[in-house]
Amino acid sequence: MVQDTMAEGILERLSDLGNFPKETIIPYEEFETGDGVYYFTPGGFLYRKDPGSEEVGDFFCGFLSNEAWRYRIGD
Numbered sequence: 001m002v003q004d005t006m007a008e009g010i011l012e013r014l015s016d017l018g019n020f021p022k023e024t025i026i027p028y029e030e031f032e033t034g035d036g037v038y039y040f041t042p043g044g045f046l047y048r049k050d051p052g053s054e055e056v057g058d059f060f061c062g063f064l065s066n067e068a069w070r071y072r073i074g075d
Contacts, residue, residue: 006034007046007061015068025072044069 010033013020030039030049037049044064064072 004061006036007048011046011062014064014072017068017071
């Protein structure tokens with residue numbers, strides 16, 4: 001299994017509420033970083049879209065804690 005260091009960095013940054021307090025997440029909104037396209041589903045689950053993944057589904061990369069997720073989505 002290949003490790004997705006970009007996804008790890010995304011999750012680490014968004015989990016750091018003290019140093020990056022103003023970043024927000026909109027569920028299902030895609031964003032590009034590095035060579036990948038990522039999005040969060042409700043609950044803080046991070047997925048990566050790869051070419052051709054439409055047939056098999058996107059790749060689960062990890063999740064945010066409940067605390068970080070609630071803070072990042074706002075009210």
